[in-house]
Amino acid sequence: MWGLLTAKREVDQAKAAGLREVPPDKIGQIEAEYTRLMEQGYQANPKQANPKVEADNVEPTLDLAGKRRGVKQTSDYNLLRRLEQRDQVMAFLYDFDVPFDNNQAERDVRMMKVKQKVSGCFRTLASAHTFNGIRSYLSTMHK
Numbered sequence: 001m002w003g004l005l006t007a008k009r010e011v012d013q014a015k016a017a018g019l020r021e022v023p024p025d026k027i028g029q030i031e032a033e034y035t036r037l038m039e040q041g042y043q044a045n046p047k048q049a050n051p052k053v054e055a056d057n058v059e060p061t062l063d064l065a066g067k068r069r070g071v072k073q074t075s076d077y078n079l080l081r082r083l084e085q086r087d088q089v090m091a092f093l094y095d096f097d098v099p100f101d102n103n104q105a106e107r108d109v110r111m112m113k114v115k116q117k118v119s120g121c122f123r124t125l126a127s128a129h130t131f132n133g134i135r136s137y138l139s140t141m142h143k
Helices: 004-016 024-044 051-056 075-083 103-119 125-142
Strands: none
Touching (some): 004 024
């Protein structure tokens, strides 16, 4: 079974071997398999068509902000669209300084969300800046 975890294993093996990048043939295999899986995903989750627009040959209606409103897509299709940004999804494969996950970023934001949940907000912009400065310093020192 192939997946992003296979790509992560290749990166881990390259790091363990002292390499500074994944061998190009492995990258080619991973990218080809990624493309195949994306095509398979689109076949299983096609874009929802707007039957009214197609039947009447009419432009989609505009919402209150003047933006086009299309047909609501499935969450599966929306995920596939986000995964199309291959250079962002697979950044860890090309640059070993990029982590595989964003767990550290989520940990860094967690305290701010707890503060927001407990007190609701900051009373002044200055107190928000002070809180962020202190949290940033403590987080950096902890790392």
